[in-house]
Amino acid sequence: MPLIGLSTSSVYPESTAHAFSYAALLGYDAVEVMVGIDSLSQQVTAVKQLSEHHGVPVCAIHAPCLLITQRVWGTDPWGKLERSAEMAAAVGADVVVVHPPFRWQKEYAREFVQGIAGLEESTGIAFAVENMYPWRATQKRALEVYLPSWDPSENDYANTTVDLSHAAVAQSDPVAMAERLAERLRHIHLTDGTGSAKDEHLIPGRGTQPVAELLQHLAAVDFAGHVVVEVNTRKCATVDARTADLAEALSFARTHLGVSGPSME
Numbered sequence: 001m002p003l004i005g006l007s008t009s010s011v012y013p014e015s016t017a018h019a020f021s022y023a024a025l026l027g028y029d030a031v032e033v034m035v036g037i038d039s040l041s042q043q044v045t046a047v048k049q050l051s052e053h054h055g056v057p058v059c060a061i062h063a064p065c066l067l068i069t070q071r072v073w074g075t076d077p078w079g080k081l082e083r084s085a086e087m088a089a090a091v092g093a094d095v096v097v098v099h100p101p102f103r104w105q106k107e108y109a110r111e112f113v114q115g116i117a118g119l120e121e122s123t124g125i126a127f128a129v130e131n132m133y134p135w136r137a138t139q140k141r142a143l144e145v146y147l148p149s150w151d152p153s154e155n156d157y158a159n160t161t162v163d164l165s166h167a168a169v170a171q172s173d174p175v176a177m178a179e180r181l182a183e184r185l186r187h188i189h190l191t192d193g194t195g196s197a198k199d200e201h202l203i204p205g206r207g208t209q210p211v212a213e214l215l216q217h218l219a220a221v222d223f224a225g226h227v228v229v230e231v232n233t234r235k236c237a238t239v240d241a242r243t244a245d246l247a248e249a250l251s252f253a254r255t256h257l258g259v260s261g262p263s264m265e
Helices: 014-028 046-056 075-091 104-123 166-170 176-186 211-220 238-255
Strands: 003-007 032-035 058-062 095-098 126-130 160-164 185-190 226-229
Touching: 003 014, 003 058, 003 238, 014 032, 014 046, 014 238, 032 095, 032 185, 032 226, 046 075, 058 075, 058 226, 075 095, 075 104, 095 160, 104 126, 126 185, 160 166, 160 176, 166 176, 176 185, 176 211, 185 211, 211 238, 226 238
Parallel strands: 003 032, 003 226, 032 058, 058 095, 095 126, 126 160, 160 185, 185 226
Antiparallel strands: none
């Protein structure tokens, strides 16, 4: 069975520590740590202590490659990935999630496909390259901002991530992408979207994406990677509301993967 994890980004503006607490309370199998502006997320010792304290393993590290994290762990993109792999090894995670380079990172982009393969060989960690999307000002105007492509199925990566909110923005079919990737699909960001130009990260089932169909496809092909809930709960006014949203997302995942309880059982 795949691990069903919770991304620490799902509890923002609460902290990485709160994410582990929610995961333990609700019965998630694991946590994906988004390395970001929360200082705890940048500290190997803190992440290990949180994992051990709550009894929730870390399945993946999301490298700091967002626009808002361009200066986290320095400005060298390869240095960020090396540190992400070091954290993953130290905390027992087997995946680093990474976005493709921005178009203005020309040298990084030129070496990206081969460099990712080299990092996987040297570290033993899977670098699961995530699908992104064109930036759309309108339905008819789009700017390609990722190189070599926002679609990981177009490049020779050994490991990839499919994010359903990103698929919604790109107006691409995530099930077809999963089928193209086949055994190279290692990681899922479970969320939803409506197809707008905004990266919404809705609770699965609240948008228009074929989220249930994707999970059913994964169950049918005996997917054994990670299914990580990565949603936006910023509008939740209370802890109870956020807890309910995260519980709903977990229940959705279990239902459509055909898992009746905690998927490690």
